Amino acid sequence: MHGFATSDWVPLLNLLTDDFTFWFPIGAYHGLNVGKDRAKEFFLICYRSIWSNRQINFS
Numbered sequence: 001m002h003g004f005a006t007s008d009w010v011p012l013l014n015l016l017t018d019d020f021t022f023w024f025p026i027g028a029y030h031g032l033n034v035g036k037d038r039a040k041e042f043f044l045i046c047y048r049s050i051w052s053n054r055q056i057n058f059s
Contacts, residue, residue, distance in 0.1 A: 009043055 016036040023032050029042050 009040075009047075012043075013040060 013036065016039055018036050019034065020036055020039055021032060021034050022039060022042070024030060024042070028045075029038075033039070033042065
């Protein structure tokens with residue numbers, strides 16, 4: 001699973017469930033975050049902030 005390197009996040013997203021949780025210390029995602037969709041949003045923002053000129057595959 002190399003989403004940042006390959007732009008293919010599907011393998012990682014396929015491992016997540018709707019009750020997946022993650023915690024982030026700052027910003028719009030501060031605190032506890034719940035769900036696969038919330039993780040997908042977070043990964044997209046992280047990815048775009050690092051690699052703003054690359055395509056991303058979430059299909």
